[in-house]
Amino acid sequence: MHEFRLGLVINPYAGIGGSVALKGSDGPVTRQEALARGAKLRAPERVKTALQPLLLFKDRIRFATAAGNMGADVLRALGFAYDVVYTPKNTQTEAEDTQAAVRALCAEHLDLLVFAGGDGTARDVVRALGEQQLPAVGIPAGVKIHSAVYAVSPAAAGKVLRALLQGELTTLRSADVMDLDEEAYRRGAVRAKRFGELQVPGELEYMQAVKIGGRESDELVLADIAADVIERMDDDALYIMGSGSTVAFIMDELGLPNTLLGVDVISRGAVIAQDVTGSQLEALVAEARAVGQRVYLVVTLIGGQGHIFGRGNQQLTPEVIRMVGREHIDVVATKRKLQALEGRPLRVDTGDATLDDELAGFIAVITGYHDRTMVAVEDAEGSD
Secondary structure (H helix, E strand, C coil), rough: CCCCCEEEEECCCCCCCCCCCCCCCCHHHHHHHHHHHCCCCCCHHHHHHHHHHHHHHHHEEEEEEECHHHHHHHHHCCCCCEEECCCCCCCCCCHHHHHHHHHHHHHHHHHHHEEEEEEHHHHHHHHHCCCCCEEEEECCCCCCCCCCCCCCCHHHHHHHHHHHCCCCCCCCCCCEEEEEEEHHHHCCCEEEEEEEEEEEEEECCCCCCCCCCCCCCCCHHHHHHHHHHHHHHCCEEEECCCHHHHHHHHHHHCCCCCCCCCCEEEEEEEEEECCHHHHHHHHHHHHHHHHHCCEEEEECCCCCEEEEEECCCCCCCCCHHHCCCCHHEEECCHHHHHHHCCCEEEEEECHHHHHHHHHHHEEEEEEECCCEEEEECCCCHHHH
């Protein structure tokens, strides 16, 4: 059974200025004033509320977090397994501690990042993540919550997290990170600015399985999926196109010949190898990497079974998959196809148990144009 790897970062001073009429918590001076006025740290307790529903899955979760009240204290109190990957230098943490903690977490191969704070904390998370597209869930704990990356309450965040761990289909969306100028806010002026975006589960108010509407006709949805993949294609990259009808539709949209039950390779808008073997593919990928060419893999799942590796595409050897890297694998499928799994996870059975475990976790499946759905992936052991 796969162990989910979650990251947790708490801004313990988030919201500390609210109860004592300071209209925010940004900056060390404000925090010192809030403490002097008798304010209490409320963020850790809000995180406990959000994480309570996850206790049912405690044996399947291991957290990576920061020391003390930035995460470890809460996880220890609740009984979760965790590893401390960052320790702040000072007791009173600042924005740079949040950023440093998130950067440390990025090296931990997380399935999901959980953070607690306000708009300033969300800004720090965006800044630290940079170009990394790590799905995140925000637990609201600040005075100002204008960013769309937070759940409406800690309890709602808990429902989101529980649904993800239960394998419910969850659409990913890009959500804006906004923040106010606190000095202007204290003077009565509201000045909001966009600072970036995070990938978050859709419908943070509550969680439900992704609905299949009337528009979920195969041809329309496949066209949307193809449009998304094609729009992001890099002319200078190498693309491995896996077998199956969904990938075949993408090839048709590109105007290229396709091996329905085989694997083809394209580069610069042309097919450079058809129906390749595993050894041929390993050589092509190694050659591309040797000259600095990026390599991407587009695969779909077997309907009814959910396998994305190890069934009908053994040409995608463990060596090929490792050279491509998890972050360059695009899984494409309609939501109807995912719903047909009835909550079962996607499966990987590459023949390499270590690789299977590395591939397990959450993956964002391309289910439409600019539409992603979070789905759990389990290794071969999980299929028992």
